[in-house]
Amino acid sequence: MKKQGKSVTAKQERAGWMFLIPATILIFIMSFYPIIQALLTSFKTGSSANMQWAKPLTYNYTRMFSDKLFMRSVTNTFLYLIIQVPIMLILAILLAQLLNNRDLKFRGLFRTCVFLPCATALVSYSLIFKSLFATQGLINSILQGLHLTSTNINFLGTAWTAKMVIIIALIWRWTGYNMVFYLAGLQGIEYSVYEAAKIDGANGWKTFWHITVPLLRPTIIMTFIMSINGTLQLFDESVNLTAGGPANSTITMSHYIYNNSFGQGVANFGYASAMSFFVFILVAILAIINLKVGDTRD
Amino acid sequence: MTEKKNRSMIQRRLIPSYIFLTIVSFISVFPLYWMVTAATNKSVDVARGKIFFGNYLMENWQRLNQLQDLGGAMKNSFIYAIVQTVLALFICSLAGYGFELYHDKQKDLLFSILLLAMMVPGVATMIPLFKIMVKLGFLNTVWGFMLPGISTPFLIMMFRQNSRNFPIDIMEAARIDGLGEVQIFFQMYLPVMKATYAAAAVITFMNAWNAYLWPRVIMTDQKAQTMPMLIANLAAGYTIDYGVLMLGVLFCSIPTMVIFFILQKQFTEGITGAVK
Numbered sequence: 001m002k003k004q005g006k007s008v009t010a011k012q013e014r015a016g017w018m019f020l021i022p023a024t025i026l027i028f029i030m031s032f033y034p035i036i037q038a039l040l041t042s043f044k045t046g047s048s049a050n051m052q053w054a055k056p057l058t059y060n061y062t063r064m065f066s067d068k069l070f071m072r073s074v075t076n077t078f079l080y081l082i083i084q085v086p087i088m089l090i091l092a093i094l095l096a097q098l099l100n101n102r103d104l105k106f107r108g109l110f111r112t113c114v115f116l117p118c119a120t121a122l123v124s125y126s127l128i129f130k131s132l133f134a135t136q137g138l139i140n141s142i143l144q145g146l147h148l149t150s151t152n153i154n155f156l157g158t159a160w161t162a163k164m165v166i167i168i169a170l171i172w173r174w175t176g177y178n179m180v181f182y183l184a185g186l187q188g189i190e191y192s193v194y195e196a197a198k199i200d201g202a203n204g205w206k207t208f209w210h211i212t213v214p215l216l217r218p219t220i221i222m223t224f225i226m227s228i229n230g231t232l233q234l235f236d237e238s239v240n241l242t243a244g245g246p247a248n249s250t251i252t253m254s255h256y257i258y259n260n261s262f263g264q265g266v267a268n269f270g271y272a273s274a275m276s277f278f279v280f281i282l283v284a285i286l287a288i289i290n291l292k293v294g295d296t297r298d
Numbered sequence: 299m300t301e302k303k304n305r306s307m308i309q310r311r312l313i314p315s316y317i318f319l320t321i322v323s324f325i326s327v328f329p330l331y332w333m334v335t336a337a338t339n340k341s342v343d344v345a346r347g348k349i350f351f352g353n354y355l356m357e358n359w360q361r362l363n364q365l366q367d368l369g370g371a372m373k374n375s376f377i378y379a380i381v382q383t384v385l386a387l388f389i390c391s392l393a394g395y396g397f398e399l400y401h402d403k404q405k406d407l408l409f410s411i412l413l414l415a416m417m418v419p420g421v422a423t424m425i426p427l428f429k430i431m432v433k434l435g436f437l438n439t440v441w442g443f444m445l446p447g448i449s450t451p452f453l454i455m456m457f458r459q460n461s462r463n464f465p466i467d468i469m470e471a472a473r474i475d476g477l478g479e480v481q482i483f484f485q486m487y488l489p490v491m492k493a494t495y496a497a498a499a500v501i502t503f504m505n506a507w508n509a510y511l512w513p514r515v516i517m518t519d520q521k522a523q524t525m526p527m528l529i530a531n532l533a534a535g536y537t538i539d540y541g542v543l544m545l546g547v548l549f550c551s552i553p554t555m556v557i558f559f560i561l562q563k564q565f566t567e568g569i570t571g572a573v574k
Binding site for chain 2: 011012013015016017018019020022023024026027029030031032033034035037038041095098099101103104105109110112113114115116117118119120121122123124125127128129130131132134136137138140141142145172176180229232233235236239240253254257258261262269272273276277279280283284287
C-alpha cells in the first residue's frame, strides 16, 4: 500500500472520489434523508395532504404505546425472532459442519437441495405454505392418512398453530441461505485443524463447539444481525401466509405499519412514521449490541 | 487393505450424517416439487392431497390468463429486475473499487457512515420515499421501483472486500502504459472480478424480482404490477384455485431458480470472498 500511496497524483485522487459519488449520493437521498423525514413526520398528524405538528408533539408515540394492536404486533415479531432465529442458525451451522466433511459423498447435491428454498420469492413460499397448511390441504390429508388426526385441523385459523406455521416456513426458507455463509466461513478455516482434532480424539460435538463455533464467530455475528434485521421487518409472510389473522394474532410490525399507511384505505402517515421509527430504533439497538458483543474477545 | 478398511469405517460413521442430510434435503425440496405437481392438477385434487403430476395444466394455464395479465407482470418484473441489477452492479462496484483501492482516512470514514444505512429498515423509509417518488412523477415506473435499491451498503461492502484480491501491480503497470483511472476500472478490474459480479448479480436480481412491500407501495396501477403482486392477488379471494395459484407461483419462481442454477458456483465463490 505504501508504494501506491506515494504515487497517488491529484488526478488519481480525484478519480478515487468520483468512483464513490454516485453510490454515496444515492444512499444519502434514499436512506438518510428519508429516515430524518420519517422522524419529522412522526411528530405530525393529519392526512397526507395537510399535515400539522401534533399537540403534544409526542402524541403519536403515546398513542403507539397504548395501541394494543401495535403492541401485539411487537410481541408477535419478537416471538418469531426468539424462536426462529436460534433454531435456524444452529441448524445452518450444523448443516455447514456436516457438508464441510471431505469424506462425505454427494456434498454438492445436498448443498443444492438445502439451498434451493432460497431461490423462491417470499410471496411464493408464503403461498406454498398457505396451501400446504390449508384446512383442505396436503398436511391435513397426510395427518389423516396416517390416522394421526380424525378431523381437519384449521392450522391458519387458530392463533398458535398459525404462528407455528409462520415459524416453520421461515426456517424452511432461510436455513440454507445462512448455511452458505457458514460454509464459506468454514472453507476459510484450515482443514488441517479438523484433522488434528480428529487425531486428538475429539468427537463430532466437541469439534463443533470448540472449533467450528469459535472460528465462525464473525460469520455468526453477521448472520445474526442479518436475521434479526430481516425478522424485525417481516412483511410478506404475515400478509400472504396468514393475512395477519386469525383476528390479527399473527400480524407483524411492518404489516401493521403498512395497514396504517397504504393499506385499508387509511393514510395515517404520522402515526405510521412513529411506529416505523420505533422499528428503526430496535434494529439499530440490536445491531449495536451485536457489534459490541462481537468485539469483546478480539 | 487397512486403507480400504479405514475408508469403509469412515463411511459407516457418516451414516447418521447421510440420514440427517437426506431428511433435510427432502423437506427442502418437497414443497417445491409439490408446487410443480399442483400446477398440473385440478384444485380439488390438490386439496385432496394428490402429489403426482396430473393433466390439468392447460386448463390452469387458460384460467390463469383469464384472471390476470401474466405476460404483462412477467415483462414488468423482468424489466424492473434487470435494470436494477445492471445499475446496482455498476454503481456499487465503482464504489467498492474506490473505497478499497484508493482508500485513505476520509474515504474509510465515509464508508463507515454509509454502512449505517444497513440499519435503516425499508418500512421506515417507505413513506418519505413514496412522497419523493410522487413528487418526481415516478409512481408506476421502473425508476420508482429501482432507485431505492441500486446503492446498497451490502453490495458496496461485498465489492470492497473482494477488491482486496485485485493485484495493485496491475494498476501500476496500466498507469505506466498510459491508461486513465476510468479505463483501468473497465479494462482491468471488471474482467478480473467476474465471480464477484456474478454473485452480486444473483443477489440483486433475486432481491429485485422477489421484492413485495415496496412495489406494492409504488405500483398503484394494475398494469405496472410485478409477479409477486400478481400471485398475491391470485390468493386474495375467498375460494382459492390451488392449481391456478401454484402455476402462478411456478412462473414467479422459474427465473430465480434458473439464475440460481446457472450461477450457483460463482455465487458461492462470491460469498466466500465477502466472508473473508
